[in-house]
Amino acid sequence: xxxxxxxxxxxxxxxxxxxxxxxxxxxxxxxxxxxxxxxxxxxxxxxxxxxxxxxxxxxxxxxxxxxxxxxxxxxxxxxxxxxxxxxxxxxxxxxxxxxxxxxxxxxxxxxxxxxxxxxxxxxxxxxxxxxxxxxxxxxx
Amino acid sequence: xxxxxxxxxxxxxxxxxxxxxxxxxxxxxxxxxxxxxxxxxxxxxxxxxxxxxxxxxxxxxxxxxxxxxxxxxxxxxxxxxxxxxxxxxxxxxxxxxxxxxxxxxxxxxxxxxxxxxxxxxxxxxxxxxxxxxx
Numbered sequence: 001x002x003x004x005x006x007x008x009x010x011x012x013x014x015x016x017x018x019x020x021x022x023x024x025x026x027x028x029x030x031x032x033x034x035x036x037x038x039x040x041x042x043x044x045x046x047x048x049x050x051x052x053x054x055x056x057x058x059x060x061x062x063x064x065x066x067x068x069x070x071x072x073x074x075x076x077x078x079x080x081x082x083x084x085x086x087x088x089x090x091x092x093x094x095x096x097x098x099x100x101x102x103x104x105x106x107x108x109x110x111x112x113x114x115x116x117x118x119x120x121x122x123x124x125x126x127x128x129x130x131x132x133x134x135x136x137x138x139x140x
Numbered sequence: 141x142x143x144x145x146x147x148x149x150x151x152x153x154x155x156x157x158x159x160x161x162x163x164x165x166x167x168x169x170x171x172x173x174x175x176x177x178x179x180x181x182x183x184x185x186x187x188x189x190x191x192x193x194x195x196x197x198x199x200x201x202x203x204x205x206x207x208x209x210x211x212x213x214x215x216x217x218x219x220x221x222x223x224x225x226x227x228x229x230x231x232x233x234x235x236x237x238x239x240x241x242x243x244x245x246x247x248x249x250x251x252x253x254x255x256x257x258x259x260x261x262x263x264x265x266x267x268x269x270x271x272x273x274x
């Protein structure tokens with residue numbers, strides 16, 4: 001079993017009158033267990049050159065109801081550029097230049113894909129990674 | 141203007157044959173600009189005692205097409221306990237005991253509420269925080 005941790009640190013000295021300094025760590029386990037997740041897509045980097053909505057991660061039977069974790073980062077340096085993240089066609093949010101997200105993904109059903117639509121057709125780099133329990137392999 | 145940062149570090153020495161040490165840091169800004177987000181709900185704590193869906197953040201209360209950010213952590217210590225996170229009723233994922241999430245939220249329409257549905261009717265506590273623009 002692998003041991004993988006994800007740590008978030010939220011910091012601000014001036015968003016409120018009390019200093020924000022929150023650090024939390026999660027160990028990435030299979031759903032409902034203390035057994036570590038063992039599979040990953042690896043860290044992908046893709047440069048998008050169209051505004052077409054694309055399937056970033058395809059929901060599969062083996063992933064339904066599981067405890068996959070997904071990391072996505074918009075690596076653009078132009079503040080106005082974003083990627084629109086949707087799950088099963090429902091809008092989650094806009095990931096602007098430099099933003100990242102880290103979410104659980106339970107793949108509610110076969111239609112629960114994570115999709116991404118770049119705001120520009122110029123080269124927009126995105127990094128993403130899934131750490132998961134299993135994914136259905138496509139037959140050749 | 142406030143300066144708020146969110147840093148992620150993912151590490152593992154045995155998930156792959158190459159050590160994993162991924163770091164990403166974001167400065168939280170208003171949509172499409174370099175101006176820092178200036179508003180927050182503060183860090184909140186909510187205890188549920190039913191398996192009903194709870195509205196954590198109301199899509200009607202925040203402007204659409206924005207760069208809001210949401211942090212949620214399941215504080216349970218029982219591995220089997222989770223909360224289902226939904227946006228506009230679409231399940232995003234199960235946040236198991238000890239897990240956290242950080243994600244953008246566009247609040248694109250009045251129905252795009254962020255809700256949680258606990259897996260148990262015994263006490264289950266989550267912490268949560270929203271950074272938002274007006």
